[in-house]
Amino acid sequence: MAFLTRPSLAATWVCCALSMATQSLAQDGQIEPPNTPDSSVDYTLSERPTGLSDDPEFQVFVGPSGQCCTNKSPISGNYSFEELKVTFTPAFEFLEGQTYTVQTRHGALSEFKITPKVAQPRPEVLAIYPGGGQIPENTLRFYIEFSTPMMPHRAEDFIALVDDTGAVDDAAFMMFKQEIWNEDRTRLTLLMDPGRIKRGVAQNMTLGPALEETRRYALVVRAGWPGATGPHVASRYENCFVVSPALRARPSLNDWDLSLPTIGTRSRLAIAFDRPFDAVQTSHNIRIINAKGQGVTGDITLDASQTYWTFAPDKPWTSGTFEIVIDAHLEDVAGNNFRDTLDHPVGAVTREVDQLWIPFQPMKSGG
Amino acid sequence: MNTVKMTALAALMAATGLTSVASAQEASFDMKFAGALEFSDDGTLFVGDNYQGAIYAFDMTGQAAPDQIAPVNIGDIDVKIADVLGVPKSALAINDMAVHPVSADILISVSRIGNFESAPAIIKINQGGALEVLDLASLTVQKQALDNFPDQETTFRPRGLGQMPPLARDIAKGNIKLSSLAIMDMEYHEGELFISGVATDNFLSTLRRMPFPFTDEQSSANVEMYHISHDQFETRAPIRAMSIQTVDGKSTLVAAYTCSPVVLIDLDEIVDGAKISARTIMDYGNGQPLDIISYSLNGEDTLFLTNNSRSPHIIPVASLNGVPSYTKGDLPDGGKSDTMAIMPVGDTGKAVMFDGMSMQIANLGESLFVSLTRDMYTGSLNMDSNFNGFPNRLHNLVAEFDFPQYYADK
Numbered sequence: 001m002a003f004l005t006r007p008s009l010a011a012t013w014v015c016c017a018l019s020m021a022t023q024s025l026a027q028d029g030q031i032e033p034p035n036t037p038d039s040s041v042d043y044t045l046s047e048r049p050t051g052l053s054d055d056p057e058f059q060v061f062v063g064p065s066g067q068c069c070t071n072k073s074p075i076s077g078n079y080s081f082e083e084l085k086v087t088f089t090p091a092f093e094f095l096e097g098q099t100y101t102v103q104t105r106h107g108a109l110s111e112f113k114i115t116p117k118v119a120q121p122r123p124e125v126l127a128i129y130p131g132g133g134q135i136p137e138n139t140l141r142f143y144i145e146f147s148t149p150m151m152p153h154r155a156e157d158f159i160a161l162v163d164d165t166g167a168v169d170d171a172a173f174m175m176f177k178q179e180i181w182n183e184d185r186t187r188l189t190l191l192m193d194p195g196r197i198k199r200g201v202a203q204n205m206t207l208g209p210a211l212e213e214t215r216r217y218a219l220v221v222r223a224g225w226p227g228a229t230g231p232h233v234a235s236r237y238e239n240c241f242v243v244s245p246a247l248r249a250r251p252s253l254n255d256w257d258l259s260l261p262t263i264g265t266r267s268r269l270a271i272a273f274d275r276p277f278d279a280v281q282t283s284h285n286i287r288i289i290n291a292k293g294q295g296v297t298g299d300i301t302l303d304a305s306q307t308y309w310t311f312a313p314d315k316p317w318t319s320g321t322f323e324i325v326i327d328a329h330l331e332d333v334a335g336n337n338f339r340d341t342l343d344h345p346v347g348a349v350t351r352e353v354d355q356l357w358i359p360f361q362p363m364k365s366g367g
Numbered sequence: 368m369n370t371v372k373m374t375a376l377a378a379l380m381a382a383t384g385l386t387s388v389a390s391a392q393e394a395s396f397d398m399k400f401a402g403a404l405e406f407s408d409d410g411t412l413f414v415g416d417n418y419q420g421a422i423y424a425f426d427m428t429g430q431a432a433p434d435q436i437a438p439v440n441i442g443d444i445d446v447k448i449a450d451v452l453g454v455p456k457s458a459l460a461i462n463d464m465a466v467h468p469v470s471a472d473i474l475i476s477v478s479r480i481g482n483f484e485s486a487p488a489i490i491k492i493n494q495g496g497a498l499e500v501l502d503l504a505s506l507t508v509q510k511q512a513l514d515n516f517p518d519q520e521t522t523f524r525p526r527g528l529g530q531m532p533p534l535a536r537d538i539a540k541g542n543i544k545l546s547s548l549a550i551m552d553m554e555y556h557e558g559e560l561f562i563s564g565v566a567t568d569n570f571l572s573t574l575r576r577m578p579f580p581f582t583d584e585q586s587s588a589n590v591e592m593y594h595i596s597h598d599q600f601e602t603r604a605p606i607r608a609m610s611i612q613t614v615d616g617k618s619t620l621v622a623a624y625t626c627s628p629v630v631l632i633d634l635d636e637i638v639d640g641a642k643i644s645a646r647t648i649m650d651y652g653n654g655q656p657l658d659i660i661s662y663s664l665n666g667e668d669t670l671f672l673t674n675n676s677r678s679p680h681i682i683p684v685a686s687l688n689g690v691p692s693y694t695k696g697d698l699p700d701g702g703k704s705d706t707m708a709i710m711p712v713g714d715t716g717k718a719v720m721f722d723g724m725s726m727q728i729a730n731l732g733e734s735l736f737v738s739l740t741r742d743m744y745t746g747s748l749n750m751d752s753n754f755n756g757f758p759n760r761l762h763n764l765v766a767e768f769d770f771p772q773y774y775a776d777k
Contacts, residue, residue: 037481037482060453061450062449062450062453062454062455063455072450073447073450073451073498074450074451075450075451075452075453076451076452076453076499076500090453091452091453091488091500092452092453092454092479092481092486092488093481093482094453095453095454095458095481095482096482098453098454098455100453116482120482120483140570141568141570149458149480149485151457151458152459152460152478152480153460171653174605174625174655175655175675176549176551176565176605176607176655177462177463177551177552177607177608177657177658177727178402178403178417178460178462178463178549178551179460180549180565180567181567182567183399183400183418184483184484184485185478185480185484185485187567189567189568191565191570191605193625194592194602194603194604194625195592195602195604195625195628197602226457227457228457228458228480229454229455229457229458229480229481229482278568278569280567280568281568281569329569329571331569331570335570335603337569342570342602342603343600343601343602344600344601344602345599345600345601346593346599346600346601346644350642
C-alpha cells in the first residue's frame with residue numbers, strides 16, 4: 001500500500017530533516033537490497049528516528065536512479081519494523097534483470113538489480129500455426145508461439161499478412177479489447193474475421209477475403225517486437241503458404257486412417273487426418289482410454305501440416321481394446337467441428353453429439 | 368453459494384466442515400487473471416478470470432457517494448500503474464476499466480507480466496486521483512465457474528463396453544476447466560449477468576447468462592452471423608461489446624461484433640443451447656469496436672461506441688425502435704470498405720469528435736466520461752475525464768480564438 005503524505009506533517013518533517021540532515025548523511029542507514037525476486041528490502045537505521053512522520057524511511061522505485069524520483073510513484077508494498085530495521089516487502093515479486101532505485105527519506109539514492117539465475121530467453125517467434133506450407137482459404141485461426149512473454153498491445157504494429165504482390169493487409173485479423181494470449185503469455189491467437197471469409201461467387205463490391213485460393217501469402221512478424229521485460233527485441237519471422245480450397249464439410253471419423261501400435265511396446269498410435277486440425281485442440285481433445293475407462297497417459301505429436309497425429313504411451317501397450325475418445329467440439333483449422341461447420345446453411349441441424357469413439361486393439365508383435 | 372466474511376469463516380468451517388464455504392474463502396486468492404470488469408447497480412464488482420474460467424463477484428457495496436463527482440485526469444497512467452506494480456510499462460497489459468456506481472472510484476484491471484508468469488491486479492483510483500493496488504483479500508467474494516458445456520452432464524465413458532463405472536475424475540467432462548475463454552464483456556441487468564467472450568483455441572458459444580447472486584445455473588447460447596446476401600448461410604461469430612437497452616418495448620442486447628456491424632438480440636432469445644441469428648441493423652464503418660456505453664445526452668438515452676481506428680459513434684437508443692434488419696439483396700457478402708458508395712448502411716447515429724484514441728471508456732457519474740486515451744501527438748496513454756456532452760479537452764484544441772489577431776480585430 002502506498003504511503004500518502006499529509007501536507008501539514010510534511011512541512012514539519014522537512015524542517016526536522018534539514019536540521020537532522022547534516023548529521024544523518026554522515027551516518028545514513030544501511031540498505032540491504034534483495035538478492036532473489038521474492039526477498040524484501042531491508043534498511044537498518046543508524047539511530048532511532050525522533051519525532052513522528054507519515055513518510056516511510058525509504059521507498060523503492062522502478063528504474064535507474066538517474067530517472068528517479070520526482071513524478072514517480074513508489075512500488076506498492078508493506079513496511080514492517082523490528083528494532084532499528086525497516087523491512088519493505090513488495091506487493092509483487094521483484095523482476096530479475098530490472099534496475100530498481102531506493103530513495104531514503106533523506107533523499108539518498110541507491111540502485112539494485114537482481115541477476116537472473118536462469119537467463120530469460122531472448123524474445124523470438126518459435127512457430128506459427130497452421131504451418132506446413134498449405135492452408136485452406138477459410139482458415140479461421142492462427143497461433144504465434146514466442147520464446148518468452150511479449151510486450152502487450154503491439155501485435156497490430158508487428159503482424160501483417162502479405163500477399164504475392166507484396167501488398168500488406170494490416171487488417172486481416174480481429175483485434176479485441178483484450179489480446180488473446182494463453183496463460184503463460186507465450187502464445188497469441190489471431191482470428192480471421194468470419195465476415196471476410198468469402199462464401200460463394202466473388203462480387204466486386206467486397207472488401208475481399210483475406211485469403212484467396214491458389215495465391216501465396218506470408219504471415220509476417222516484423223522485426224523489433226520487444227519482450228515484456230528485458231532490453232531485447234524479436235527478429236523478423238515469416239510463415240509462407242499457398243492457399244488451398246476452403247474446408248466446407250463437417251469432418252468425419254470415416255476419413256481418418258489409423259496406424260496401430262504393437263503390444264508390449266511404446267510404439268506410436270498414429271492418425272492421418274483428411275485435413276488439418278487445430279494445433280492446440282489436438283493436444284487435449286483427442287484422448288486414449290483403456291478397457292477400464294481409465295485415461296492412458298503419454299506423449300502426443302502433431303506434424304507441421306497438422307494432418308498427422310501420433311500418441312506414444314508412457315507404459316507399453318497391453319493387449320485388449322482401447323478407445324480413442326474425441327471431443328466433438330474438436331475443430332479443423334477452418335473452425336468446423338464434428339457437430340457443425342462454422343459456416344452453415346440456415347436451418348442446418350447441428351449433430352447433437354459430445355464425444356466420438358474409435359475402438360482399436362494394438363497388434364501382436366511379429367505381424 | 369453463500370457469501371461469508373473471512374473473519375467469521377474459520378469458526379463456521381470448524382463447526383460445519385462445509386467445503387462450499389471453503390471455496391468462497393479461497394476464491395480471492397486463486398484468481399489468476401483480472402479481465403473484464405462490470406459493476407452491479409449497488410457496487411458488486413464482477414471480474415472475469417480467463418484462466419480460471421470463472422467470474423468473481425467482490426462485495427464493494429455500502430460505499431459513500433461524494434457530494435459531487437469530479438473529473439480525474441492523470442497523465443501517463445500506464446507508467447504510473449507500472450511504477451506501482453514494480454515493472455516497466457512494457458510488462459503491463461491494461462484489460463478493462465469500470466467506475467463504481469456510488470463512490471465513483473475508477474477501477475482498472477491489469478496483467479502484470481513477471482519473471483516467467485503474469486499476475487492479476489486491480490488498480491483503484493479515487494476521486495482525489497490517488498492510485499493504489501486494490502486489496503482483494505479484504506473483500507468478501509463469490510466465485511462462479513463457467514461450465515464448459517453447461518447443458519451436458521456427460522462424462523467420458525467407453526462406449527459399447529457394457530456397464531462400466533464412471534471414468535477417472537481427471538478426464539471426466541465436468542472437471543475440464545473452461546480455461547480458454549477470454550471474457551470480453553459483461554453486462555449486469557436486473558439481477559443477471561450476461562457474459563460474452565472469445566476462446567483462445569475454439570470458436571464455440573460466446574454468450575452466457577446467469578443469475579446473481581450465483582446459483583450455479585447458467586445458460587449458454589451461440590450467436591450466429593447471418594450472411595445477408597446469401598441468406599441461406601450463418602456463421603458463428605464473437606461479440607466484442609454489448610449494452611442492454613429497451614428497443615421496441617423489449618429488453619434487447621445491442622452488440623458490436625465482426626468489423627463494425629451492430630446487432631440486436633432479444634434477451635428472451637438468450638436461452639440455453641439456442642443458436643441465435645443476431646439481427647444486423649447497421650454497419651457504421653470499418654474498424655474494430657472496443658466499448659459500448661450508455662448515457663444520457665440532452666435528456667435522451669444514447670449509446671457511445673468506441674473503435675480502435677475511427678472516431679466514436681453515438682447512437683440514440685430511440686433511433687433503434689422499428690429499425691429494419693438487413694435483408695437479402697441489400698448488401699454484398701463479406702467485408703465492405705468505407706469508400707464504397709453503399710457504406711455506411713443503416714446508420715442511425717453519427718461520428719463525433721474525440722481528441723485521441725479511447726482505448727477504454729466508462730461513465731464517471733452522470734455528466735462525465737473517463738477515458739484511457741492514447742494521445743495523438745505524444746503517444747502517451749492518459750486518463751482523461753471530459754463532459755460527456757462534448758467529450759474533448761477543449762483547452763488542448765487550438766482554434767482561431769487562441770491567436771492574438773482574433774482579439775486585435777475585435
